Amino acid sequence: MTDTDATHPSSLSPVISVNNLVKYFGRFVALRGVSAVFDAGRMYALIGDNGAGKTTFLRALAGLTKPTRGSISVLGNLDIHSVCRYFGYMAHPSLLYDEMSGVENLRYFSRLYGIRNDQRCAEVIRLVGLDPQLARPVGQYSQGMRQRMSLARVVIHDPKVLLLDEPFSNVDVSSAREIVELLAQMRDSGKTIVVVTHQAQLLEGAADEFVWMREGQIVSRTSDSQSSRREPEER
Template sequence: MASGIPIEITGLTKQFGAVTAVDDLTFTVEPGKVTGFLGPNGAGKTTTLRVLLGLVRPTRGTATFGGTPYASLTRPFESVGAALEATFHPGRTARNHLRVYATAAGLPRSRVQEVLDQVGISEFADRRVAGYSLGMRQRLSLATTLLGDPGVLVLDEPINGLDPEGIKWIRGFLRSLADEGRTVLVSSHLLSEVQQSVDEVVIISKGRLVKAGTLSSLELDAEAQTIIDSPDRRALAAALDAARIPYTEGRNGLIAAEPDPAVVGHAAFVAGVEVSSLHRLKSGLEESFLALVNGEAE
């Protein structure tokens, strides 16, 4: 296995005519971790990955593997495994698909069976890819990236469209790759898809970095609120209105835009409204993520 090396994006900008797809983007992906590269569709994730892999030339800035551009890697297939847009000849079997790639990369044929076993599709290796489910195609795509036993994995939306069993498998598999010391970068437009498998997140929106750090740091960015309920919600709502405390109606009560339950409870007390529940509520990771990409948080 090639050793994991950092992915380094520095001041990266890519313009297509008048459109700026990536705007002065800087972040680092470290070995031994699974990093989620997140943002809504059209945020610039795929363009960034295509620049990183030498498929698109940047307008400004650099995207390297430990300081070395992909085109300058001595044996790129054995350093970096990448899966962006997986395409397969429908008439080929999975085994023959992998043999073509192994031959092109100068790798021993023994690697074909090894990666088939690694991703769990040996039983179906001699079936034509045309008959594969989406989950099996995703596994074959991952097998292709692993042929060179690379230290860096760059995967674009690998969980997209998988069933629950496939999602559970790929989460565990990505974790095992990082535990071996590899650098694993996984893109997704949904935090919920990857939050159980990533250590770090890099979030972009409209081509710009909006957050880079651990999942726990993302949770700390969540805005605290207070949930309060009463047998008489109409009176409770009037009490919050009178106290000028903004709120929305939730399933278990009114969600007040006020972090201190004492302030919310006092508003109800002053109005003589009976309170049946009162506690601090913190937004979840997904809410924090959506706030960031929608420009609602710093």
């Protein structure tokens, strides 16, 4: 398969396909045979208790954690690193440089993707609801502003897939809802979005599917967060 083929999969093909993913850390089993598909133009909320395997799964999707066994296909390609430029990964906590302004941060990260258009930086800052003329260091931003700037960093290169780890952490409800609206707009533009969160209620009405994890497994996938939290049926 050529790189062109990999980046233009059939409209019927999932953007991400995971098959029997297992991950050990020493003797601890973090992922236990996870299989799942994620489609274009959909937003998924990945929820579960601490230690359920959510962040490990997200990092595996991003190519940052190598699975012990199993496979992940992204855009039709089993070599994740060959298509990683089509990802936008938001870690928890943020990867921003506190001593730089928002524009300086985006200018730095955009250069990593070969983008040398400062207009693109200003455009993305406005997209997330911030002022590109704001000169003060990111270290002086409120938590809501920091999360918006983190999202700007994630989308600076216009990725096809967004993988977000706790984007609403320590953010006030009003700012969190505005971030959800931004994510919904990006989803509607055709992006695949996977959000790890402990605040699933914020994504009610926005997420297309709630994926509940427990003890390294996906135990249910539903259209609302409340039914996701019910005990799954015995298999």
